[in-house]
Amino acid sequence: MSSLYPDKMAEIYDAMYQSFIDYNKEYTFYNTLLQKNSPESILEIGSGTGNLAHYFIENKQNYTGLDYSKSMIAIAEKRNPSGRFIHGDMRDFNLEQKTDAIIITSRSTSYLITNNDINDTFKTLYNNLNSNGIIIFDFIDASRFIPYIRENDTIVHSVLYKGVNYIRKSDWEISSQDNFILEWTAKYYEAEDSNIIANDYATVRVFTLHEMQLFLYLNHFEILQTIDRKTYAYDTYVIVAKKKNPEHRLRIF
Template sequence: MYENKSQAELYDRLYQDRKDYDAEAAEVTGFVRDRKKGASSLLDVACGTGIHLAAFAKRFDRVAGLDMSESMAAIASERLGGVPVHEGDMRAFDLGETFDAVVCMFSSIGYLRTVEDLESAVRAMTGHLVQDGVLAIEPWYFPDTFIPGYVSTHAFKQEGQGISRVSHSTREGTLTRMEIHYVVADSEEGITHRSEIDYLTLFSREEYVNAFHKAGLDVEYVETAGGRPGFFLGTRR
């Protein structure tokens, strides 16, 4: 999805203006410590450019990240200095260590295509939890909560540069097809445009719950404010 560092940096600037990463990390930290008192280590799977991970690093003694994108992992590594950021596929990874908490934020799990992929990812993440550790996954929307034809817009300006993003989402079977266009106006480079089409799977609540149970987790779903899709929270038995 983000083929080079410049595209990842565009993503970074845009979403830092749209999302309160620190508040979201604080919320998830609360979810984790409500279920495992004193949790002090955390792995962020699909950590992207590491903005959530940096916020978690303020709240946990030991953190690490994992991302499939080489360019995003490189930015995360630069942002976090000595924090380990690994390249890897969430469906099949083994870091050789365990954590009190494993998180997967920003609906990244939705980029998986099949129930088998979902179950493999949950199983791999669970394998990196200590006993009584907590897995927190922010899902994509569900088949009954997705809004066909949904339009999203965002624009902001910083010194010498303006960035806008528009998206249009439709449904194709169990997939969301999200067409996204970015326009960047730069004082030196002029105006550039890029677009992408993302597909995210509309897994059902039952499919998430079954994946957690198959991995040996007790699971609950909690709703969150602001139109976000909530969290599945699992505790390793």
Template structure:
């Protein structure tokens, strides 16, 4: 996502599932937006979502463990997440999660996971897009099953100044 070249430019690029959370540094974000810009047709559209730092960080501070459940067939799958803010310059969090089921009153652990993720303020995203030659067409405040997010619809501006 940070550096790619398509055979032909496209009309739109969609980044799903809050994948922007894995763009940890400002350089990561700038490189991604620059690659997208180069791979879009004139007035091409970029659509993506991101976790809102202004709402998410206080939520993680107030809720030590965050539990999600997903029933499927005869089982209920669980994910227990713990979030810890870091002292980094960006809004980085260390996310540890445990995935498991309960069957016959017994907890069966499926997997443990750990990631470092970044959350953004809306203003940060607006500035990064502006600096990389995009104009925001629409901002959608979106609730998901887990996190408050913003969905951004942005258009490639012509005559981008370097």
């Protein structure tokens, strides 16, 4: 994760995702889930360039955004001058004050490659939540995504943003490692026949629903809701889970 989205990539990411995602609908989706639990404070992990943050801030909710990319945070702060954004790693951070709800958006869980990464993340979320706090996060469903990429060599996404036709061509290679590891290569163009304007490479992980359920169980979260959700490019699951009180935590000997 050390080179996640430098300056140029952050700008291209921001431009493309403006068209990929309807952030107003995205906000409605997450806020509806959040308000079932009436949180007074919200942390978004993977806040990126602050598109979703804009709606939380506009509605005067107690919102903080956390992202691993300083370049993305810079764009988010420019877009949301009154917002609060912090640089951090979802696997290991400490808030000044614990929060009532944590959301991990934009399939950021894909960057949790190892089991230790996942366990460290859930442990960190647990430690930064108030009593009975909730987490909401999405992840790419391995059982559907892996067959899809095996049958589609190159996946093309095209968007028009501010008069520029951005094209992303993605290739996926299934790693020989365990845990449904994928090597993702993406090339970005401003038109079909133009030169490459940026390259993006990442090692990512996709998950089955059952293994994610087990990770939550082992890290003292109770699942409240599981939603099968199609996004602009991926079949995902969204999970809402609640922090268990210490007396209800699993004892491992």
